[in-house]
Amino acid sequence: MRLALSILLLVAVAACAKGSNSSAGAAASAAAEKNPxxxxxxxxxxxxxxxxxxxxxxxxxxxxxxxxxxxxxxxxxxxxxxxxxxxxxxxxxxxxxxxxxxxxxxxxxxxxxxxxxxxxxxxxxxxxxxxxxxxxxxxxxxx
Ligand code: HEC
The missing domain is CATH 1.10.760.10 (Cytochrome c-like domain)
Structure with missing residues (x-):
């Protein structure tokens, strides 16, 4: 039970990290297009x-x-x-x-x-x- 919970938590953390990375990447490339x-x-x-x-x-x-x-x-x-x-x-x-x-x-x-x-x-x-x-x-x- 505890193992299942920590796996669930890991998956959630990984998904979160992935989400925030890609939005940071999108923001960075939008900035790069405007900026010299x-x-x-x-x-x-x-x-x-x-x-x-x-x-x-x-x-x-x-x-x-x-x-x-x-x-x-x-x-x-x-x-x-x-x-x-x-x-x-x-x-x-x-x-x-x-x-x-x-x-x-x-x-x-x-x-x-x-x-x-x-x-x-x-x-x-x-x-x-x-x-x-x-x-x-x-x-x-x-x-
Ligand atoms: C193999 C030699 C060579 C290399 C390497 C080279 N160039 Fe040139 N470049 C020339 C020559 C020769 C001309 C003039 C061409 C002509 O006489 O029509 C020129 C012209 C230019 C011009 C136009 C200058 C003018 O007054 O019209 C620019 C800008 C330029 N080069 C930038 C660069 C940049 C940036 C790089 C690197 C990414 C580079 N060159 C790499 C040989 C080179």
């Missing part, structure tokens, strides 16, 4: 995937990889930056009167939407840049 991603997570994504070309200090390599620091494309219209990072870029771009005609790989499919949001938030606010971050929902709304 964390730039601190983006720093790690940047070092692992972007700094080999654009350099840790965001200065790039003149003539080969454009700087992201102080680059008005990076701090400008968030849709344009998201489009470039998601789909890549090929063709001539001019940054600080230096021309580039390299190939920027597409990151869609290689990085998750969360990683894209946090790395874009990072490049928009790192170094001398002070643009607002982008959210996961912003990233998802750009094809």
């Amino acid at each position: 991603a964390s730039a601190s997570d983006g720093g790690g994504v940047y070092s692992a995937n972007c700094s080999s070309c654009h350099q840790a200090n965001g200065q790039g390599v003149p003539g080969a990889f454009p700087p992201l620091d102080g680059n008005p494309t990076v701090t400008g219209n968030p849709v344009a930056v998201i489009t470039i990072v998601k789909n890549g870029l090929e063709g001539r771009v001019v940054v600080s009167s230096q021309a580039y005609s390299g190939i920027m790989p597409r990151w869609k499919g290689l990085l998750s939407d969360e990683q894209l949001a946090s790395v874009i938030t990072y490049i928009r606010s790192a170094w001398k840049n002070h643009a607002p971050g982008v959210s996961v929902a912003d990233v998802q709304s750009v094809k």
Whole structure:
């Protein structure tokens, strides 16, 4: 009898814990959709995937990889930056009167939407840049 009761209690506690976890999860993901991603997570994504070309200090390599620091494309219209990072870029771009005609790989499919949001938030606010971050929902709304 006591055993049955404690099993019942265990089941009830487990069900409760499960319920509260999933509602906390739903609240967290709703918040994540509205709020810009964390730039601190983006720093790690940047070092692992972007700094080999654009350099840790965001200065790039003149003539080969454009700087992201102080680059008005990076701090400008968030849709344009998201489009470039998601789909890549090929063709001539001019940054600080230096021309580039390299190939920027597409990151869609290689990085998750969360990683894209946090790395874009990072490049928009790192170094001398002070643009607002982008959210996961912003990233998802750009094809
Ligand atoms: C293999 C080298 C390479 C890597 C890795 C790379 N990029 Fe690029 N990126 C480039 C090149 C080259 C261009 C310029 C493309 C062109 O000339 O059309 C560019 C352009 C850009 C631009 C547009 C700059 C402008 O002024 O138009 C942004 C933004 C950007 N990269 C962000 C990133 C981010 C974020 C990452 C990491 C997720 C990344 N890049 C990784 C090579 C790279």
